[in-house]
Amino acid sequence: MAENVTEILIKASDGSEDAYNRLFFVVYDQLKNIAEQQMNYENPDHTFSRTDLVHEVFIKMVDKNRIDWKNRTHFYGVAAICMKQLLVDYARKKLAQKRGGDYSRQTYIDELIPAASEAKKIITLDSSLKKLEEFDQRMAQVVDYRFFGGLTIKETAELLNVSANTVKRDWAKARGFLLKELEQEL
Template sequence: MLRYSADAALEPRGFTRLLDASRCGDEEAWSQLVRQVYGDLVRLAHRQRSEYAVPATLGTTGLVHECYLRIAGGARERIENRRHFFSLASRVMRQVLCDYARTSLRVKRGGLQQREDLDAWDAEARSEAEDLVYIDELLTQLEAQNEAWARVVECRYFAGLGDEETAETLGIALRTAQRHWSDARAWLAERMR
């Protein structure tokens, strides 16, 4: 279960205070905010990595750092609050994992020829990577039709959050999160047949 730090700076007002200060150019405030959420990001990344067949070259730390670089590189200015930060982090980690899966599936040199690989990247891992890419494509379609459902799927499927954590992260009622999850699963199941 993803738990936010009990530190006062991570309370909504403290997080927002640090976020506002960082927007005004206070890099120390941004650094302090990142230090305080780093453990939660590591747990989120670890959960995502353990869920999918990700080759060892993309470790938990690598996933967290790639997430940080993408958020700090421009998305940081649009972060509204703590919930939005973790929702964004889940989405960014999904993108990183899917990008990595796509890259891993590409055959280097030789076009569409199949290459024989004797390392850890076996048929099962390849199949999981293909599934991950396919689900990402479906989720992109779902986003176009119902963004709220897509956010819930990201939290549940990609971040491994439960009902209550998803509701908290997205700032919606528990029952709404459950209903969106049920509707989104039905939508996805229909297209995966």
Template sequence: MSLNLLTDNELLALLRDDDEQAFRELYDRYWYKMYVIAHRKLRRKEVAEELAQELFVMIWQKRESLRVINLQAFLGVSLKNLMIDYIRRNIQEEHYLDQLQQFFPAETFATMEAVQLNELSEAIQNTLAKLPEKTREIFILNRFEHLTIREIAQRLNLSEKTIEYHLSRSTTFLRQNLRDFMTVWVLFLLS
């Protein structure tokens, strides 16, 4: 049976039964559209990719309990909520940095920023070292050498979906590990 001929509702029914191919079809159908919407609103490629990926991770995780009548509307509302959460987190981080700057002279803050940058760089290197070799390689090619997903796929002879998977996995892993690092740093500054 060709899944691309099925309706969204038929694919969702298959998805509830753990059909990975149905999920892949929905992903192929809507991931790029969700990415474009997020990119248009946030103007940040990496964040848009991450939020679109997070949306589909959430769909997979909630597949058994997902009851959706209009998938496109559900995706749009869910993506909007993810973007709002992202914006809120960034506003809070910027607010904390503004508050910190009021308590320290500019020279002290510049020195602290340099120390923090060195520590963050070290934390990134240590965290990258914990990733599987292929995931780490793909992350470095994308984030440090600025290759596109297509360029990486061609260079490594892998599918673009495989590259997207590895990038999603690495960014999620880094965000989780570096969030702890940043929390400790902020707590240290505030103590």
């Protein structure tokens, strides 16, 4: 019988070490699906695996000061945002290395961004998302949850506490905004 993710998250939020230990195994497949979606937009020549991204994100999420997990959708939404942040951080790192920067810390995803041009695209996307967030924070959240997290319209609506139609409108407007921004930048 599959364990209820929301129940485990609540127990983990209450400090249960047993719940934290079970959590990874219960959410692993879905995290891997989210990672696969995000990796589909990366250069196919990289040597980084989806498994590495899942492990890196889980470590990052567990190390955060106890987040008050609302439910499974909230958890996966946060996971998607963490994955996006990791990809952007490593893109910046690759660009810095191109410019002579030297980082000694090694992690699972050091080989994620194989070329400076790919890193620049990811950083440009992140910059465009920040502009969108300044314009309309909810639309930026819709992009994070739909594009990076692979959440459905219904799940995104639940997480943002809005109607599915509102998410559909925000999703369409956000895509138009980002397309315009990216055309100007790239």
